[in-house]
Amino acid sequence: MSATIVKPAEPAAPKAAKNYLNAEHTLKSWLLTGDHKRIAILYLIGVSFFFLLGSIFAGLIRIELTSPTGVMLESETYNKVFTAHGLTMIFFFLVPSIPAVFGNFFIPIMIGARDLAFPRLNLLSWYVYMLGGFLFLCALVFGGVDTGWTFYTPLSSLYSNSQVTLAILGAFMAGMSSILTGVNFIATIHKMRAPGMTWFRLPLFVWAHYATALIMVLGTPVVAITLLLVLFERVFKIGIFSPELGGDPILFQHMFWFYSHPAVYIMILPGMGVQSELIAAFCRKKIFGYQFVAFSSLAIAALGFVVWGHHMFVSSESMYQGLVFSLISFIVAVPSAIKIFNWTATIYKGRVHLQTPMYYALSFMGLFTLGGLTGLYLSCLGTDVHLTNTYFVVAHFHYVMVGGGVTMFMGALHYWWPKMFGRMYSDSMGKISAILTFVGFNLTFFPQFVMGWMGMPRRYHYYYLTPEFQPYHIASTLGATVLGLGFLLPACYLTYSLIKGEAAPPNPWGAHGLEWDIPSPPPSHNFEEIPIVMDDVYDYPEDGSDDDTPIERTEKGLDPLPDEGGHHR
Amino acid sequence: MKFNFPFAPEEASTLAAQHDMVFYTITALTVFFTLAVALVVLVLVVRYRHGNKVDRSNLVHHSDKLEIAWSLPPLFLGLVVFFFGAQLYVAERVPPKNCYEVFVIGKQWMWHIQHPNGIRENNTLHIPVGKPVKLTMISQDVIHAFYIPEFRTQFYVVPGRYTQEWFQATQPGTYHMLCNLYCGTQHSEMGGTVVAMAPQDFAKWLQNGGDDGMPQTLEARGAEIFSRNACDNCHTGVSTERGPTLLGVAGSTQVLEDGTKAVADQNYLREAILHPSSKLVKGYPYGTMPEYAQQISEDDTLALIAYLKSISSITAQSQGQNVAAVQSGIVPAAPMVTKPRMADGALATEHFAKTSTVQEGNLAVGALATEKGDEYKK
Numbered sequence: 001m002s003a004t005i006v007k008p009a010e011p012a013a014p015k016a017a018k019n020y021l022n023a024e025h026t027l028k029s030w031l032l033t034g035d036h037k038r039i040a041i042l043y044l045i046g047v048s049f050f051f052l053l054g055s056i057f058a059g060l061i062r063i064e065l066t067s068p069t070g071v072m073l074e075s076e077t078y079n080k081v082f083t084a085h086g087l088t089m090i091f092f093f094l095v096p097s098i099p100a101v102f103g104n105f106f107i108p109i110m111i112g113a114r115d116l117a118f119p120r121l122n123l124l125s126w127y128v129y130m131l132g133g134f135l136f137l138c139a140l141v142f143g144g145v146d147t148g149w150t151f152y153t154p155l156s157s158l159y160s161n162s163q164v165t166l167a168i169l170g171a172f173m174a175g176m177s178s179i180l181t182g183v184n185f186i187a188t189i190h191k192m193r194a195p196g197m198t199w200f201r202l203p204l205f206v207w208a209h210y211a212t213a214l215i216m217v218l219g220t221p222v223v224a225i226t227l228l229l230v231l232f233e234r235v236f237k238i239g240i241f242s243p244e245l246g247g248d249p250i251l252f253q254h255m256f257w258f259y260s261h262p263a264v265y266i267m268i269l270p271g272m273g274v275q276s277e278l279i280a281a282f283c284r285k286k287i288f289g290y291q292f293v294a295f296s297s298l299a300i301a302a303l304g305f306v307v308w309g310h311h312m313f314v315s316s317e318s319m320y321q322g323l324v325f326s327l328i329s330f331i332v333a334v335p336s337a338i339k340i341f342n343w344t345a346t347i348y349k350g351r352v353h354l355q356t357p358m359y360y361a362l363s364f365m366g367l368f369t370l371g372g373l374t375g376l377y378l379s380c381l382g383t384d385v386h387l388t389n390t391y392f393v394v395a396h397f398h399y400v401m402v403g404g405g406v407t408m409f410m411g412a413l414h415y416w417w418p419k420m421f422g423r424m425y426s427d428s429m430g431k432i433s434a435i436l437t438f439v440g441f442n443l444t445f446f447p448q449f450v451m452g453w454m455g456m457p458r459r460y461h462y463y464y465l466t467p468e469f470q471p472y473h474i475a476s477t478l479g480a481t482v483l484g485l486g487f488l489l490p491a492c493y494l495t496y497s498l499i500k501g502e503a504a505p506p507n508p509w510g511a512h513g514l515e516w517d518i519p520s521p522p523p524s525h526n527f528e529e530i531p532i533v534m535d536d537v538y539d540y541p542e543d544g545s546d547d548d549t550p551i552e553r554t555e556k557g558l559d560p561l562p563d564e565g566g567h568h569r
Numbered sequence: 570m571k572f573n574f575p576f577a578p579e580e581a582s583t584l585a586a587q588h589d590m591v592f593y594t595i596t597a598l599t600v601f602f603t604l605a606v607a608l609v610v611l612v613l614v615v616r617y618r619h620g621n622k623v624d625r626s627n628l629v630h631h632s633d634k635l636e637i638a639w640s641l642p643p644l645f646l647g648l649v650v651f652f653f654g655a656q657l658y659v660a661e662r663v664p665p666k667n668c669y670e671v672f673v674i675g676k677q678w679m680w681h682i683q684h685p686n687g688i689r690e691n692n693t694l695h696i697p698v699g700k701p702v703k704l705t706m707i708s709q710d711v712i713h714a715f716y717i718p719e720f721r722t723q724f725y726v727v728p729g730r731y732t733q734e735w736f737q738a739t740q741p742g743t744y745h746m747l748c749n750l751y752c753g754t755q756h757s758e759m760g761g762t763v764v765a766m767a768p769q770d771f772a773k774w775l776q777n778g779g780d781d782g783m784p785q786t787l788e789a790r791g792a793e794i795f796s797r798n799a800c801d802n803c804h805t806g807v808s809t810e811r812g813p814t815l816l817g818v819a820g821s822t823q824v825l826e827d828g829t830k831a832v833a834d835q836n837y838l839r840e841a842i843l844h845p846s847s848k849l850v851k852g853y854p855y856g857t858m859p860e861y862a863q864q865i866s867e868d869d870t871l872a873l874i875a876y877l878k879s880i881s882s883i884t885a886q887s888q889g890q891n892v893a894a895v896q897s898g899i900v901p902a903a904p905m906v907t908k909p910r911m912a913d914g915a916l917a918t919e920h921f922a923k924t925s926t927v928q929e930g931n932l933a934v935g936a937l938a939t940e941k942g943d944e945y946k947k
Binding site for chain 1: 576577578587588591592595598599602603606607609610613614617618619620624625628629630631632635636639640643644647648650651653654655656657658659660661662663677710711712714716718719721722723724725727728729730732745747748749750751752753754755756757758760761844847862
């Protein structure tokens with residue numbers, strides 16, 4: 001994509017050019033903006049707030065578990081804290097994190113568009129998200145929820161005396177917001193690609209978001225309906241899930257996991273998209289097996305819809321159902337493995353630049369591999385009977401969600417920060433925080449695998465029935481402290497960079513892609529003229545001539561479909 | 570504070586060893602692939618570090634052969650693990666024929682256990698070593714999960730239906746009994762101990778009536794509940810228009826109102842007692858029998874089913890009533906004497922319509938028994 005009409009901005013121009021950040025200054029210009037980049041910044045503020053909140057809950061949980069008989073909370077409060085941790089992190093951080101912030105900001109730029117297809121829908125999605133967040137905060141302020149984030153019936157519908165109704169409405173609104181985002185992404189990727197931006201020239205980040213958007217649009221309505229049914233049962237006593245009223249409690253689990261398992265892929269697929277960008281950029285090389293990586297995202301999205309029963313092997317679903325769900329779950333492992341192998345093969349004969357985002361990318365490789373492989377224990381029927389609902393499950397999904405999702409959120413933040421805000425941060429501080437995160441993460445969650453294997457149930461406040469697990473809990477809490485530092489440090493130096501940071505050039509990493517051809521930060525309309533894409537995706541010169549030199553992009557011509565070989569598929 | 574660092578749970582059931590074989594196989598695969606990926610990535614990163622003068626010629630960007638080659642091992646290994654996992658799962662879910670059956674009722678936040686000979690326990694389960702034990706479980710409120718880590722066994726305990734789980738202990742000892750599905754405020758305290766005893770010790774324990782002296786057997790208690798609720802007003806030794814006979818009903822095949830057939834297993838019997846209108850047997854119109862869901866607790870329902878099973882070998886004949894079955898010695902002699910007889914059908918219907926306080930007023934002994942049952946609930 002070197003060939004764009006845009007002239008390169010002079011690096012570190014003394015008089016600030018108009019960009020999306022300083023185009024207008026009023027609060028109104030932010031709150032009523034249609035600019036996808038400003039909406040992304042609004043989302044960044046929202047998800048960062050909820051990440052902080054969720055982390056505080058996580059900290060409370062870890063402190064409480066240092067003793068088998070608790071430290072400072074009542075059981076009721078502890079239950080509300082872990083429920084709040086799960087709800088905050090899943091519905092208000094992980095699901096919107098990468099798509100709504102980086103997807104929103106970069107999908108239009110990467111495909112050479114001036115905005116998403118429906119800018120006002122985009123703004124609406126942010127308001128709906130914030131409204132959901134507000135309702136959820138109300139639920140917390142008015143007493144909290146104690147059902148667990150899974151809202152299992154009949155506990156949630158008839159037995160809990162907490163603010164279930166408000167929390168469900170909050171989660172419902174968050175879901176609505178992600179449907180709007182999904183619709184917008186699908187329309188944009190189909191209709192707004194610049195001339196010459198063929199499907200197989202799309203960066204893999206865009207492919208991953210396309211797959212994610214499909215799940216958002218097809219899956220989220222199901223959980224929305226399910227949660228509303230729980231409300232009907234709770235408020236109007238209409239028997240749907242509770243046997244006392246003539247309902248079926250297992251039906252809830254089927255409907256809930258029909259969304260919530262694909263939702264796992266909503267949380268990890270965008271992270272995989274970021275990983276592809278990072279590996280290509282910092283190895284200065286096209287992703288190996290581009291098409292396999294692209295289609296594996298779609299395969300994961302499709303297969304993700306037919307494995308929900310693996311959450312229910314001991315729930316009284318039929319034995320034969322269990323066999324089918326287990327078999328399909330093993331097959332999902334294949335597209336994930338394909339991705340890992342292709343990223344590894346990309347490094348081969350690359351020119352590896354070890355800067356902060358690459359540290360996060362390498363960290364992802366390790367954590368996601370282990371997270372994915374430990375999924376085998378849980379899709380395997382026989383071992384799941386022992387391991388399900390233990391800390392083994394907790395460790396497994398944190399390896400995938402935090403080791404995969406959050407690591408890639410941090411990687412994306414460090415990779416695109418100069419582009420988004422036009423400022424550089426300290427690379428050495430970045431590396432230190434990446435290492436702290438990796439070490440802290442493993443120290444926190446690895447002991448939980450061992451604990452779960454030995455039979456420590458999750459969601460236990462007191463564990464005086466199994467006091468032998470205390471050393472593991474203490475190790476885990478120590479790790480969480482280190483992990484917390486790994487997240488606090490970037491908050492400090494990134495904020496500092498906004499004030500005192502060096503001005504960022506348009507392409508500080510020497511990466512390839514349309515977003516690096518426009519100034520940092522980008523102007524309000526991204527491109528003065530819509531670019532015409534001439535070259536292949538991740539088209540790094542094989543001789544390394546691009547390395548370390550500020551890339552001078554020049555106009556190459558206007559033929560959108562070059563006829564040399566190798567550019568078409 | 571005592572620190573000890575165990576790394577693996579005890580193997581104390583017949584399936585634990587088989588389970589751990591599968592577990593360690595997956596562990597080997599996990600360790601191998603994680604280390605392999607980490608090692609290869611690190612070596613490549615160091616070798617192809619920017620600035621290193623290494624051969625980077627003949628760049629290849631895709632290779633279908635390679636993609637297929639590295640997709641097949643994960644697929645193949647996955648299928649192998651699936652196969653062994655499935656085999657284990659079937660063994661875990663299908664109990665052998667000659668099981669010692671124990672009944673488990675989960676409620677917020679305790680486990681209530683009933684042995685067939687009537688011994689009841691709370692948060693403790695005594696079992697014999699070397700004999701398969703089958704748990705038939707139900708919840709009185711929300712979903713729980715009955716989990717014994719040392720036996721590698723777990724299953725949800727669901728309200729509204731019976732679920733089952735089985736194991737065979739191999740070592741005498743005490744093990745964890747935990748609730749492993751979040752069930753509300755005191756979830757983490759819902760647990761206790763499983764005491765596995767040598768067969769002769771267990772037999773002695775059973776004979777001495779557990780820890781509370783000699784109990785009534787489950788069938789006898791069921792017979793008592795049967796008469797206390799005046800079930801035998803309508804369900805006599807022969808089928809009448811007021812109700813079918815229950816002799817031989819357990820395990821039989823029933824023809825329903827809509828013509829479908831249903832096997833009268835535990836779940837069917839439970840529903841027929843508590844919510845009789847949900848499945849109507851052919852010939853008995855809607856509303857003939859009232860709902861008992863509010864009157865009969867889950868543990869009493871288990872006792873009733875045990876009683877129905879005990880009379881299942883008797884077939885309906887002549888004019889003989891259930892009392893006859895008791896007299897013949899097949900059914901354990903329950904305190905039938907306390908049973909009020911209602912001669913008139915209309916009266917009987919009235920009796921059902923009346924509140925339970927009236928019933929208790931008529932049935933001093935029955936009322937006492939209910940109170941005793943309630944104590945166990947607490």
